[in-house]
Amino acid sequence: MQFRQLRYIVEVHRRGNHISAAAEALNTSQPGMSKQIQELELELGFAIFERSRNRVVGLTEPGREVIEIAQRILNEVGSLKTIKDDFGAQEEGTLTIATTHTHARYLLPSVIKRFVQIHPHVRIGLVQGNPTEICEVVEAGKADVAFGTETARPFPSLLMLPCFKIHRSLIAPKGHPILRQKVLTLEEIAKYPLIAHDPHRSGRWKVLDAFERRGIRPTILFDAVDADVSKTYVELGLGLAILATPAVDPRRDRELRARDASHLFEPSTSHVTVRTHTYLRRFVFDFIELCAPGLTIDHVRLALRERERAAK
Numbered sequence: 001m002q003f004r005q006l007r008y009i010v011e012v013h014r015r016g017n018h019i020s021a022a023a024e025a026l027n028t029s030q031p032g033m034s035k036q037i038q039e040l041e042l043e044l045g046f047a048i049f050e051r052s053r054n055r056v057v058g059l060t061e062p063g064r065e066v067i068e069i070a071q072r073i074l075n076e077v078g079s080l081k082t083i084k085d086d087f088g089a090q091e092e093g094t095l096t097i098a099t100t101h102t103h104a105r106y107l108l109p110s111v112i113k114r115f116v117q118i119h120p121h122v123r124i125g126l127v128q129g130n131p132t133e134i135c136e137v138v139e140a141g142k143a144d145v146a147f148g149t150e151t152a153r154p155f156p157s158l159l160m161l162p163c164f165k166i167h168r169s170l171i172a173p174k175g176h177p178i179l180r181q182k183v184l185t186l187e188e189i190a191k192y193p194l195i196a197h198d199p200h201r202s203g204r205w206k207v208l209d210a211f212e213r214r215g216i217r218p219t220i221l222f223d224a225v226d227a228d229v230s231k232t233y234v235e236l237g238l239g240l241a242i243l244a245t246p247a248v249d250p251r252r253d254r255e256l257r258a259r260d261a262s263h264l265f266e267p268s269t270s271h272v273t274v275r276t277h278t279y280l281r282r283f284v285f286d287f288i289e290l291c292a293p294g295l296t297i298d299h300v301r302l303a304l305r306e307r308e309r310a311a312k
Helices: 003-014 019-025 030-044 061-088 101-118 131-139 202-213 227-235 282-291 297-311
Strands: 049-052 055-059 093-099 122-128 145-148 158-166 168-173 194-197 220-224 241-244 256-260 268-275
Touching: 003 019, 003 030, 003 061, 019 030, 055 061, 093 101, 093 131, 093 282, 101 122, 101 145, 101 227, 101 241, 101 282, 122 131, 131 145, 131 158, 131 268, 145 282, 158 297, 168 202, 168 227, 194 202, 194 227, 194 241, 202 241, 220 227, 227 241, 227 256, 268 282, 282 297
Parallel strands: 093 122, 093 145, 194 220
Antiparallel strands: 049 055, 145 268, 158 268, 168 241, 168 256
């Protein structure tokens, strides 16, 4: 059994069972990768991947276990390398943060400003995506930490720590009739077209679920990829939006008005997310604590140990 074989099977699984895409990502040949995977399966005595007409189509039952173990091994090896780097340069390195647009634009700037003041020699890298995508980046080892809301699927190899609740506001153009309503209701909101978030963000689920529970079907004009796009079209008078309250800045959004809608829509929860079975450098813990002061290094380490024991 070779280390590169474990890298190969994990990458094939990560690339949606496409060996060619995995080979390209790892800068190797497809025939060579296929041969190495077959040799590993022969050594183990069972198939890791299900195949149809010589194409990989999924994981076998024991293959799922192999992938989980292989991912843990790769994480542990990565941790050893990080420990080496950490002791060689305690205050240097790169912190890669995977985050959503709303967090990157409205919630992270003040956190990053304080972090840079504490760690001036640590470079910051930002990777943006929807909540599920940013966790996939952390899972793949391409980011140290994710900062976003709830995901569309579980991530057994990750630890998600809640930071705070994000409430929602109704966004309308200045002078819109709905702003004159004394009591804001779902029925009143549904009289106007809505500019919604795309389906991969928890904000959309929670907003539409609130209407569905009341038996109301609002008119969705279109799905916007982020809060800034939503606000642009609200400002043009094309519809209303339900956005995270921090996404509205009165100093910048002078043609818009916001009304608290926390009584109508469930809040989302911001989480910081890290891999289990991995070594976190001290500045990663510092970043987490800046995001949520209650998440101290001792708290996070205890949560990691408990999650790792539960996974065994």
